[in-house]
Amino acid sequence: MTIQEIQEEIINEFKTFDNEMDKYNELIKLGTDLSPIDSKYKTEDNLIKGCQVKTWFHSAFKDGKIFYDIDSISIIIKGFIVLLIRVFSGQKPEDIKNADLYFIDEIGLRENFSPLRANSLFKLVDRIKSDAAFYESKQNNE
Template structure:
């Protein structure tokens, strides 16, 4: 599935909820299905700077695609990174780099986060794109 297809799927899912309490609960549920990072990658180098809670992100290349795993010490943040991993994991570096993240605005996520969490979201996206940049440079 392509990045735009996954993003459209997420927008459709979020449109099913009537209010933001339901959407927060859904994001928390997503966090429970997050492909967890191995303990050996829970290092200072893999912590995303700019997040108020701890978020670890690791990317590996498999057959020309980047596979991400992550974890967080906060349940809402764990759900947010799970949402991003759903969009960007198992994608080619070039596709990640050219992807926009309009779906975040479409579902209203950024405006419903505290300023520090919104900054953390931006930092997560930036880190995912940095992985893509690094993997693309290797090719």
């Protein structure tokens, strides 16, 4: 599936929730089920810098696609991580780098991605994008 198709799928799933609290309950459910990051990647270097909520990021590049291992100590952030991994994992670097992450607006949870929030989501998306740009340029130089 393309990034756009996955985003549409998530938007449709979230349409079934009547109110904001139900959406957050869903995030809690998703976050609880997120597989923890491989302990070898749970390092100081892999922490997203400058965030009050500890969040670890690791990616691997295989057959022209990027795969993610991301974790956080907040269940809500983990819930968003599940959605972000679903959208981006297994996609090509250029598609990730150029993706318009419109599903966050459509499901009505944009405030969580504000650079003004103490969480790590804004910086996490930033990291996903810069990571994709890195793999793209590495690929082009090979």
